[in-house]
Amino acid sequence: METRVALIGILIDDSDAVEKVNQILHLSSRWIVGRMGIPYHARNVNIISVVVDAPQDEISRMSGLIGKLSGVTAKIAYAKLPSHEA
Known part of the structure; x- marks a missing residue:
């Protein structure tokens, strides 16, 4: 199975969404x-x-699951690396 390295950036505006x-x-x-959480x-x-x-x-x-939560935004940035077999 091929895998990719990515960064998912998550912004949570609603503290009720943190647990989800x-x-x-x-x-x-x-x-x-x-x-890392800040x-x-x-x-x-x-x-x-x-x-x-x-x-x-x-x-x-x-x-997608994270981004669908109310008060939460999620974005993905992919590394420019070749795919890797896991």
């Missing part, structure tokens, strides 16, 4: 290389950067 985002990330934990209190937003090495379908699924 973490649940989705937990379900996809096998693909996560690392993550609570930006001055602007009342939580910022999460998630690095994944996963099949493109899985990356899209994860980002």
Whole structure:
């Protein structure tokens, strides 16, 4: 199965959505290389950067589920690396 390295950037404006985002990330934990969360209190937003090495379908699924949550935005940036067999 071919995998790609990507960064999923997540912005959470609604604190009620934090637990739901973490649940989705937990379900996809096998693909996560690392993550960093920053609570930006001055602007009342939580910022999460998630690095994944996963099949493109899985990356899209994860980002899509997160992005559908109310008060949450998710975007993907793919590394310009060749695909890798997992």
